[in-house]
Amino acid sequence: MGAGTSPAGGTHADGPAEETAVSEETAVSDTTGTSEEARMPDKAEVVEAGEEDGVTAAAGEAGAAAGESGSTWAPSRRFSLTRDTARPEGGGRAAPGDAPAPARQWPLLTVLCTAGLGLLIVGTDPFAEAFRVGAMLMGVALLAGAVLRWVVPSVGMLAVRSRFTDLVTYGLMGTLIVLLALMAQPGPWLDVPFLPDVVHFTIR
Secondary structure, eight states: OHHHHHHHHHHHHHHHHHHHHHHHHHHHHHHHHHHHHHHSOOHHHHHHHHHHHHHHHHHHHHHHHHHHHHHSOOOOSSSOOOOOOOOOTTOSOSSOTTSOHHHHTHHHHHHHHHHHHHHHHHHHOOSTTHHHHHHHHHHHHHHHHHHHHHHOSOOGGGOOSOHHHHHHHHHHHHHHHHHHHHTOSSSOSSOOTTHHHHHHHHHO
């Protein structure tokens, strides 16, 4: 009877325990569902909150932009400062890198030495036509620079701007100096028939 009572007691004991467990699970699920529903906002509330956040973010960005413009200078995307300049075409060394510095800049040194010789002749005036010869040497130096700029692929520091600009500058200045040296008075080596009339008309 004790054995029979034990299963009955066990059955009688298990029944209320199972009911208690079921009731606790139901209460927990009800509580969880209620809390989740309480946490989930309405659709209209979500939209309104999103709009408010968007307006707030836009206002914050506008305020930050105004503060930055008022306190510090913001560079424009249209106009930017030049950080560096590119080397002109043909501005590389005229000799390999292991060569001495004069050899790497021989085009520039050729032009400078020729022009310096012309200045020395004009300054010292060692002979009768020193002024004319010295001026012609300076013009020839510039013309030689134009030729070197055209022929030699890399002329080093002789390259100042683009190849076309350097050719026009060196060639025009050299031609004008040579012509002025040839037409210098007294006893010009080059006689231009209409030049006296142009000079008289300009002076008058």
